[in-house]
Amino acid sequence: MLALSIAWRQLRSLWSAGEIRVLLFALILAVTATTSVSFFTDRIKASMQTQGNVLLGADLVVNSDHAIPADYLAEAQRRGYQTTQALEFSSMVLKDETSELAEIKAVAAGFPLRGHLTISKQSATSAIAEPQSAQIPAKGTVWIEPRLAQKLALQIGDEISLGESQLLVAAFVLQEPSRGGDMFSIAPRVLMNSSDVAATGLLQFGSRVKYQLLVASDNNTQAQALENFAEWLQPQLARGERVDDIRSARPEMRNALDKAQQFLGIASMVGVILAMVAMLLASIPYVQKSLDAYALMRCFGASKKLITQILLYQTLLLALLGSVVGCVLGFAAQYGLAILAGRLFLETLPAPGWMPVFLGLATGFATLLTVVWPQLLRLRAVPALRILRQDLEGDVRMNVLLFIPAFVVLAGLVFWHAGDIKLAAIVFAALLALVAVAGLLAWAGLRVTQSFSVQNFGIIKLGLMGLRRRPILTIAQVVGLSMGLMAVLLLAFVRNDLLKSWQSSLPADAPNRFVINIQADQIPAINDLLTAHAIQHADIFPMVRARLQAVNGKPINSDDYKDDRAKRLAEREFNLSWAAQMQADNELVAGQWWRDDDAGKPLLSLEQGLAETLNLKVGDQLAYDVAGSQLKLTITSLRKVDWNSMHVNFFAVTPPKVLDNYAANYLTSFHLPAGKDAVLNQLVRQFPNLTIINVAAVMEQLQGLLSKMSYAIEFVFGFSLLAGVAVLYAALMATREERVRESTLMRVLGASKKQVLLSMLVEFLCIGILASVVANIFTNIAAYYLAGFILNIEYQFNAWFTLQALLAAIVLVPFAAWLVARKQFDQPPRVLLQSI
Structure with missing residues (x-):
């Protein structure tokens, strides 16, 4: 207990002195970045795992692009399972003189087998609706989603035209099993009775229809036997047929979730890596300030064992505090992430589980112990004689092997977030390239400045000498700031530059409507109609x-x-x-x-x-x-x-x-010019089987989806920017004592406060320029790849965008350095000499 008591008192003392605040902040940042993403994705995974059958509307679904073989239904019924069938297709819905593309789902009695259809018969706005569970729509009626009601100004009791049929709007669909979110729906839903499909005349040769056979069990015994039915189905499946169960529910959502989790994970990983760098730098003054205390303890007879216990307790207490605070902040941050992402995957998410908490605690303890512990070993070696001779620090040679655990933890975290060895290798390669470029630019810049004469460039050279005296710290600061800056620049570049270039690359008269399901005998009349309205097609x-x-x-x-x-x-x-x-x-x-x-x-x-x-x-x-x-x-x-x-x-x-x-x-x-929507309505009325896809609306929806994701990723990349600032601050704190000595000597030799301040600002001005150059190099490389290989547009270098980033770094980095170090310049030389 003695060791624990001493460890706690020393932590309080170091906190009051400000020596561990940066270290704790960096630790909290790393845990928050990790847990916020983990909480968010864990909630989605939990929903898909526990509500997979609701996402399917059944325990098992056979999907096919052609009619389901009768043998499948007969076998399921022979085994005593509940069954029902459904089919989905896209078609135009008309109300008076307006039309809109909709996703039609025709369902039979018993749908859904799992979950409940929730509807409202009072309002299309779910916020004020009185939801109620219901069976399928009655014959001759449809249920529609509120967004279709808003687009076509529909109310309960209105009639819509669907193909050759007139159907009555009987309710608004608020929630539908098998449609777990609207991420992948390009049009609002219309739910109808399957017995009304034939009368619409919409299903003709070449129509794209998804047929479904839904199967569910009545009890647990049947649920186990359902796997045998799935095994029976597998060898029977023809091309275009597949079986989905709870484990494979909504595969497109699972794929999107995996990709989003990888991207968000890597974004948070950038913050964790920078936080580990900040922790390493922050541990230097933390250890330096503790040398005298442990030398005094050695004078009073403290053994190395006791000192080791104190150090271990101190590190564990700090890790516990930072990890707990980080988990709490991560829990709060994931709500912001979910809001920014919008209804990206699912309409409702379950409460978060405990696994992200365990992950956050493991991240906090592992990163702090592996990064800081090698530095703390210096304290074990401090001799008692240091009380008399401040130059003694014992055996402080840092063995590189001591940092191997830190690299192992870093590699494990990168791999865990990336979820793929190849992707993790790419992340590490990018980090190494960033360090190499930052180091090369820093070295080249210092070589150039060696030719400056003190007479002509006195203040500038004094500032540059600070970079030369601390090359490792300079590179660490450049890397940290450039990674944080690059993360923000890349997202801003993609959203504000590449997407605008993509849109502007389309001709003004580019087609914005596609018409499908045209039959051969309809071609002359369609040509005549479009030509009569002067529509070039x-x-x-x-x-x-x-x-x-x-x-x-x-x-x-x-x-x-x-x-x-x-x-x-x-x-x-x-x-x-x-x-x-x-x-x-x-x-x-x-x-x-x-x-x-x-x-x-x-x-x-x-x-x-x-x-x-x-x-x-x-x-x-x-x-x-x-x-x-x-x-x-x-x-x-x-x-x-x-x-x-x-x-x-x-x-x-x-x-x-x-x-x-x-x-x-x-x-x-x-290309349909603005104001000619009546042509579409006439086209659909004359040919009800046609499906008209509004490409502009689809692109708008995709851009909205991209915007949601970009805001969410920017939210996570914000941790990277904060971590980059933490690296800068930690580097300043790590060299504070050295800077105090330097400024004292300069003041004693006659330098003014202004000259000392300007020399430091020059040093960080160079760091800001280097960081901005590195960030812009890697941002433009990534943008070139995205433009050429993803968006298939010609890459154009944006000089103004690059200049803005450079100016921002030139102003903000020296300003941040001044905020941290300004107090040391307010003291007279006499006070500074006494503090050394």
């Missing part, structure tokens, strides 16, 4: 649904591909089209386009990206299943498609007459 393109079966005689198997996109492409249906001439926004990159006399020959032109993803090349023979018959085509060319043109394009194109024997439907795109 592209050709109406044919497409035939086909599924890739084999490549060069080898059956295609999604398991043969490692890439997730390749797996999806191997499983999905393709749209084959035909054309005599290559479109203007296509560029031939391999092979030859066909001649006029190639019409009817089994040739194929593929989009370059698709070919690379599926490892296809010119000369390969592909076998497709088209409406039950096999079609073999040979690849003769690869095309690079400019998807940003927003025109209709296809992955796979054949010469004319190759697909004449197969039924096709058609699609087109056009």
